[in-house]
Amino acid sequence: MSIRLQLLAVALTTLVLPWAGCQYARELETALRGSQEESLLASAGTIANALSAQPQRVFRDPGDLAAFSAAAGDLYVYPLPTQPLLDGYRQDWNISASPAPMPTSTGYHARLQAGSTERYLYLYVEVDDAHFDAQPNGARPGQNRFDRVELTLQGSEGAPITYFFATNAPGLIPAQLVVKDDGVEHVAPESRIQAFWLQTSAGYHLEARIPLSFVAQRLWVEAIDGSGNGRCGADPATSPQGGRLFSTTSGLDSLLSTFVREGTRVTVIDANALKLGTAGSLRASLPGDADDSALTWYRYFIGADTSNMPIVANSPDHFGGDSVRDALQGHPHAQWVQGGGNLDLLLTAAAPILIDGQPRGAVVLEQSADQLLSLRDRAGSRLFNLTLLATACAVVIMLGFATWISMRIGRLGAAADSAVGSDGRIRLKMPESSSADEIGALARGFERLLARLNEHTQYLRTLGGKLSHELRTPLTIVRSSLDNLESEGLRDDQLRYITRAREGTARLQSILSALGAAARVEEIIKQSERVSFDLCELLASAVAAYRDGFPDARFTLELPEGASFVRGAPDLIAQLLDKLIENAVDFCPPGGAISVRLERIQTNYVLQVGNDGPLIGETLMGHLFESLFEQRAGRDDKPHFGLGLYIVRLIAEFHGGTAAAANRADGGGVVFSITLPMI
Amino acid sequence: MPIVANDGNGCGQAAFSYHSFMKKQIAIVEDEPALRENYAAALARHGYFIKTYGNRRLAMQAFNARLPDLAIIDISLEDEAEGGFDLCRDLRALSAELPIIFLTARDSELDAVSGLRLGADDFLTKDVSLPHLAARVAALFRRIDALRRPDNAAEILRRGALSVDGEKMQTTWNNIPVTLSLTEFWIVHALARNPGHVKNRQQLMDAANVVLDDNTITSHIKRVRRKFQQVDASFDAIQTVYGMGYRWVE
Numbered sequence: 001m002s003i004r005l006q007l008l009a010v011a012l013t014t015l016v017l018p019w020a021g022c023q024y025a026r027e028l029e030t031a032l033r034g035s036q037e038e039s040l041l042a043s044a045g046t047i048a049n050a051l052s053a054q055p056q057r058v059f060r061d062p063g064d065l066a067a068f069s070a071a072a073g074d075l076y077v078y079p080l081p082t083q084p085l086l087d088g089y090r091q092d093w094n095i096s097a098s099p100a101p102m103p104t105s106t107g108y109h110a111r112l113q114a115g116s117t118e119r120y121l122y123l124y125v126e127v128d129d130a131h132f133d134a135q136p137n138g139a140r141p142g143q144n145r146f147d148r149v150e151l152t153l154q155g156s157e158g159a160p161i162t163y164f165f166a167t168n169a170p171g172l173i174p175a176q177l178v179v180k181d182d183g184v185e186h187v188a189p190e191s192r193i194q195a196f197w198l199q200t201s202a203g204y205h206l207e208a209r210i211p212l213s214f215v216a217q218r219l220w221v222e223a224i225d226g227s228g229n230g231r232c233g234a235d236p237a238t239s240p241q242g243g244r245l246f247s248t249t250s251g252l253d254s255l256l257s258t259f260v261r262e263g264t265r266v267t268v269i270d271a272n273a274l275k276l277g278t279a280g281s282l283r284a285s286l287p288g289d290a291d292d293s294a295l296t297w298y299r300y301f302i303g304a305d306t307s308n309m310p311i312v313a314n315s316p317d318h319f320g321g322d323s324v325r326d327a328l329q330g331h332p333h334a335q336w337v338q339g340g341g342n343l344d345l346l347l348t349a350a351a352p353i354l355i356d357g358q359p360r361g362a363v364v365l366e367q368s369a370d371q372l373l374s375l376r377d378r379a380g381s382r383l384f385n386l387t388l389l390a391t392a393c394a395v396v397i398m399l400g401f402a403t404w405i406s407m408r409i410g411r412l413g414a415a416a417d418s419a420v421g422s423d424g425r426i427r428l429k430m431p432e433s434s435s436a437d438e439i440g441a442l443a444r445g446f447e448r449l450l451a452r453l454n455e456h457t458q459y460l461r462t463l464g465g466k467l468s469h470e471l472r473t474p475l476t477i478v479r480s481s482l483d484n485l486e487s488e489g490l491r492d493d494q495l496r497y498i499t500r501a502r503e504g505t506a507r508l509q510s511i512l513s514a515l516g517a518a519a520r521v522e523e524i525i526k527q528s529e530r531v532s533f534d535l536c537e538l539l540a541s542a543v544a545a546y547r548d549g550f551p552d553a554r555f556t557l558e559l560p561e562g563a564s565f566v567r568g569a570p571d572l573i574a575q576l577l578d579k580l581i582e583n584a585v586d587f588c589p590p591g592g593a594i595s596v597r598l599e600r601i602q603t604n605y606v607l608q609v610g611n612d613g614p615l616i617g618e619t620l621m622g623h624l625f626e627s628l629f630e631q632r633a634g635r636d637d638k639p640h641f642g643l644g645l646y647i648v649r650l651i652a653e654f655h656g657g658t659a660a661a662a663n664r665a666d667g668g669g670v671v672f673s674i675t676l677p678m679i
Numbered sequence: 680m681p682i683v684a685n686d687g688n689g690c691g692q693a694a695f696s697y698h699s700f701m702k703k704q705i706a707i708v709e710d711e712p713a714l715r716e717n718y719a720a721a722l723a724r725h726g727y728f729i730k731t732y733g734n735r736r737l738a739m740q741a742f743n744a745r746l747p748d749l750a751i752i753d754i755s756l757e758d759e760a761e762g763g764f765d766l767c768r769d770l771r772a773l774s775a776e777l778p779i780i781f782l783t784a785r786d787s788e789l790d791a792v793s794g795l796r797l798g799a800d801d802f803l804t805k806d807v808s809l810p811h812l813a814a815r816v817a818a819l820f821r822r823i824d825a826l827r828r829p830d831n832a833a834e835i836l837r838r839g840a841l842s843v844d845g846e847k848m849q850t851t852w853n854n855i856p857v858t859l860s861l862t863e864f865w866i867v868h869a870l871a872r873n874p875g876h877v878k879n880r881q882q883l884m885d886a887a888n889v890v891l892d893d894n895t896i897t898s899h900i901k902r903v904r905r906k907f908q909q910v911d912a913s914f915d916a917i918q919t920v921y922g923m924g925y926r927w928v929e
Contacts, residue, residue: 244911472784473711476805480717483809487724509806513892520894527788538921569895576923625691 004402011398011576017387023382023509025489032375036347037334040264044351045332047259047266048363052353058276059360060249060266068272071103073220073234073243076274078115078315080122086172088198088205090124097317099126102223108230110223116247121210125149125223129203133226134168138187141166141177145226149206151175151193152220154242154438156321160220163190174207191291207506215283218242246270252277263367268353270361271328273318282346282368309345312337323350327362330354336369345369348656408432408439412446419450421622426454461627464641465519468512479505518627518643518650521575525654528569532679535564535573535598535605542577543596554584558597564605567679568655576651579644580609581671585611586632587670603678604657610671615663624661625649645672652676701819702728706747708738708766709782710757714805718751718782721809722816735762739769744751746774749819750789751812754783754790757821764797771798778819782807788898795902801861811888815861822848838871839929840914852910862887863903870927879880879924900925 034095051058068074084092090099090113099111102125110127127149135146141164148166153574163175175193178185181410195208220242222233233443234243249268256266260280267278311320326333327350334349347367419427428450433443445608482505486498536559543557566573577596592612599606616624630642645659652659664671705727709715712733719729730747732738734757742750750770756762767779781794795800797857800819803812825846836843840853848864850857857868870878871887878886880896891899900917907914918928 300924469784472786472805473714474785477711477713477717480714480721480809484717484720484724487721509890517892517894520892523787523789524894524898541920545920549922570919570921571901574919575893579923 003406004399007398007402007405011391011395014141014391015393017390018384021380021383021387025383028379033336033347036367037336037349040347040349040367041263041332041334041351042367043264043362044266044334044349047365048122048332048351048353050259051255051268051363053356053359055353055355055360057255058249058252059270060247060276060352065271065360066244068246070100070276071234073103075112075114075219075221075243075245075592077121077245077247078113078317079248080115080117081490083117083120084115084122084207086194086207086209088196088197088207088216090205090207093122093124099124102221102232103234104232106223106230106232108223108228108232110232112221112233114245116212118250119212121212121215121245123151123206123208123210123221125206125221127203127206127223129223129230130201132199132204135166135226136168138185140185141224147204147226148224149208149223150220150224151208151380152222152242153210153214154216154218160242162220163193165195165197165208167197170197170204171467172196175210208266215245218244246274249276252656253279256280257407265366267319267364267366268361269319269324269328269364271359273320273324273328273362275317276361278424282366309336309338314348319350320433321348323348324331324362324364326350327352327364328359328675329588330359378546388496405439405500408435412439412443416446419446420453422664426450426457430455431638457627462519464515464517464628464643467518468519473510475505475508479509514641514643518646521572521647521650525569525650528572528654530567530569532565532567533570533573535566535607535676536560537563537574537606538570539577539596539598542574542581546581546594550581550585553588554591554593556593556595556597558595560598560600565598565674565679566605566655568676572651572654575675576648577607579648580674582645583672584609584611584613587611589613592669600678601675605678606677607674607676608671609674610664611668612669614670616661621661625659648672648674685775689865702726703748704728704730705816706738706741707731708733708735708750708763709753710734710755711753717809718812722813725813725817731922733757733763735759735766738766742770742773746770746777748823749778749780749816751780751782751816754781754785754794764793765906767797767799772821776823778823780815780819782812786895788929795860799860802894804891806890807888809888811890814888818848818861821846834869838869838874838927839916840911841867841871843871852907852914857895857906857910859903859906859916862889863906864919866899867903871926874927874929877920877924877926882924 068076077094077095078093080093080095082092082094084090093113093115095115097113099113101171102110102112104110108129110125112126113124114122115122127147129147133145133147135148136144137145139447139564141148141150146166146168148164150162150164152160152162154160161177163177165173165175167173173195174189174191175195176187176189179188193208193210193214195206195628198205198207198379216242220234222231224231252268256268256279260266262280265278265280265282268276270276310321321335321337322334323335323337330352332349332351334347337346337348347369349367350362353361353363360481410433415427415431419430421427428447430443430446430450433447434440435443479502482498482501486495490498539559543555546553547555581594581596588594588611593609594606595610597608597610599608622629625645625648626642627646628642629646630640632640645661649659651676655676657674660673660675662671662673663669693710705722707718709714709718709720709731710733715731715733719731719824723729730741732741734759736801738752742804751762752766752770754763755764759765763781763783767781770777773799774797779799781802782805783790783794783800783803784805786806801815802804803815807815821861825848828846834844834846836845842851842854843864845868846851848859848861849865850859850867865887869883880891883892887899900919904914904917906915916927916929918926920926
């Protein structure tokens with residue numbers, strides 16, 4: 001793994017910043033939520049206190065403490081924003097709640113819903129009665145059997161008046177009532193109370209409109225089947241008081257609207273959790289909120305988990321949920337809930353309206369979390385963006401830094417690799433060594449190491465010469481002693497040992513001579529004079545001599561046309577050739593050929609001496625021309641100190657040329673090339 | 680028993696003064712005692728009277744009193760790295776004819792050139808064997824004797840402008856003397872005797888009674904050429920046959 005990748009991985013740890021940002025945003029949200037709860041609860045409490053001081057403006061009948069009972073015929077009257085059309089359909093009431101089933105004991109089912117505008121009370125009755133029993137003309141209830149809906153209203157003068165709706169022709173009909181005229185009961189229409197009878201396959205719908213002036217606190221609604229004993233609804237007999245009407249308190253909405261802040265909805269409920277009044281709307285547009293949708297993806301990262309919050313479905317008429325329940329028991333409570341059709345997050349805060357110390361109702365404040373989310377999103381997204389930017393910067397900087405570092409190390413590595421050149425020379429200067437940091441220290445360490453290596457190499461290079469020089473005197477003592485001993489007139493067996501000792505000294509002598517060869521060549525080079533001479537002539541003459549000198553080897557010679565003059569020392573070139581040929585002869589297998597070839601390439605002569613011997617390993621290639629480099633596997637009678645090719649190099653360099661070795665492209669041997677510049 | 684006396688100071692004295700009148704006297708100036716004694720013993724066996732000296736001071740004292748017939752000098756003498764050169768110079772100042780041989784472990788070209796320029800007759804490295812050394816000493820004495828006798832034309836080898844006197848070991852080119860060291864003389868002599876024949880290095884070494892490596896032969900040849908070229912700039916009678924050796928061309 002390269003340094004760059006490593007540092008990139010390190011840089012990626014800065015991704016913890018956005019993560020921390022998310023955590024921070026979440027905590028911020030929690031804190032905001034807490035403070036929002038408190039403030040909303042405080043508002044609810046304030047409103048509740050204000051309202052408890054004027055209960056008559058809040059409650060229809062502050063003294064009526066009995067609980068809402070649908071079985072007893074109690075009816076909630078929805079406030080209708082517009083006048084609905086009398087057509088038998090309630091779609092235009094715009095009330096999401098379904099009509100409530102009417103109490104029944106006969107298995108005859110009907111459903112009832114009430115609504116009111118400022119002038120009228122509307123009733124909607126849905127009766128499941130597939131058989132239509134029409135009202136004969138002028139027929140009275142009890143006289144004939146026909147389907148009808150009876151409505152008993154508590155008259156203003158105190159006596160209840162019962163109206164009934166029935167028809168023989170569905171459509172717009174007036175309410176009818178039985179009047180006694182001169183002791184004769186007959187049916188009379190009350191045209192101020194209008195209804196629409198809509199016959200359907202499952203039964204009939206009745207939508208009735210009653211002026212509010214007819215309506216007092218209580219009423220009875222009954223649906224009666226014409227053909228059987230089926231009836232439903234709380235009839236006056238079972239519910240003598242009749243059903244109470246629970247409606248919103250008129251004027252309360254406008255009163256509440258004075259308390260409302262933007263984005264909140266205030267609702268007052270009675271002890272039955274039924275709405276008495278409401279004001280305000282949840283949706284509030286914040287300035288600069290247009291990019292709301294673009295922000296939502298952050299919520300995926302930073303939003304608090306809301307899925308475990310309670311789902312509270314508020315029906316249009318009453319409220320549910322813990323906060324409302326607590327408030328109606330006298331304890332203010334705030335709660336986050338998921339509500340509405342698309343489960344938006346809502347904060348509900350409910351505070352009880354206490355009258356004489358008893359909770360008579362509650363103020364419910366609702367606030368959408370949108371505002372909060374929007375605040376959080378803005379803070380969060382900014383934080384997220386900033387930290388992401390910081391991370392990106394860190395990654396880029398780290399990457400750049402890593403590239404720089406790895407480039408420097410790479411340069412140092414390359415320099416270290418090539419510090420010992422193919423010619424065996426040691427380059428003592430390293431890149432980066434002037435840097436003050438650890439890489440610079442490394443480079444300086446390399447330089448020190450190379451300097452020591454260089455000293456060592458220099459020492460080794462001169463060691464041969466020194467040894468050969470220093471050993472010469474003792475060797476001479478041995479040999480001259482042997483010479484003297486020999487002339488003492490020894491016996492034959494004694495002479496035998498003398499001869500052996502002499503052979504030993506001769507070998508020692510040749511070893512010393514070989515060891516000192518490089519030093520001598522270096523010295524000769526210093527004193528050599530340069531002359532111009534024909535390389536072709538030299539080669540031709542020398543190769544002819546080699547053919548005689550090495551009768552077992554096969555030599556081929558290729559020369560260019562004409563004379564090839566170079567400037568230098570012909571004796572040294574001959575010595576160079578000697579070394580190359582000796583080397584080639586040593587390595588060339590029996591029967592192999594030694595090729596000597598001279599070429600003109602651009603401004604140089606290239607002398608190539610090739611043999612069919614074993615290839616040179618890649619790792620050895622660069623070291624062949626170094627001093628004291630010897631890699632001969634086999635041993636022969638001649639001492640080898642790895643100086644031959646070093647001498648070749650010395651001589652080539654004296655002539656301003658180079659020496660190189662290469663394996664033949666076809667793998668069939670090795671070629672040593674000496675490049676010498678033309679005159 | 681070699682006729683050598685040693686007083687322990689590195690200075691040998693003749694045991695019998697009678698002999699000292701009869702025999703050629705050779706002075707060996709060499710700071711290595713073992714080597715000095717070996718040389719002395721070998722040469723004494725050949726019938727010479729040997730005096731040995733360990734340093735330049737002792738040697739010079741003795742030379743001022745009496746000159747030897749031949750001096751063999753090492754270059755580095757005890758603490759004087761070039762004491763032999765100084766000694767050679769002083770000795771040459773005392774006598775122009777005294778044969779002087781440098782015998783040294785130092786084999787650099789520079790040392791050889793310096794030694795021969797100071798007037799030494801030969802420059803030998805210590806690789807030389809004792810018989811070879813004796814042969815040289817004998818050759819030098821023979822030359823001195825020959826120089827004292829009248830000319831003997833039979834010994835003179837003539838090759839064009841070259842004339843080589845094998846007895847007196849004198850070489851001339853166009854009748855101008857060319858001063859050669861003993862080794863150089865023998866090399867020239869060997870080459871000139873059979874003109875056109877290639878003499879390889881071994882043959883030249885045998886002729887010169889030396890064991891030398893190839894490079895030293897090369898530098899001897901180079902020196903010989905230069906000496907002839909000082910006399911005649913167009914001299915090119917010694918030809919290199921690369922890979923083989925050298926030949927004399929007329």
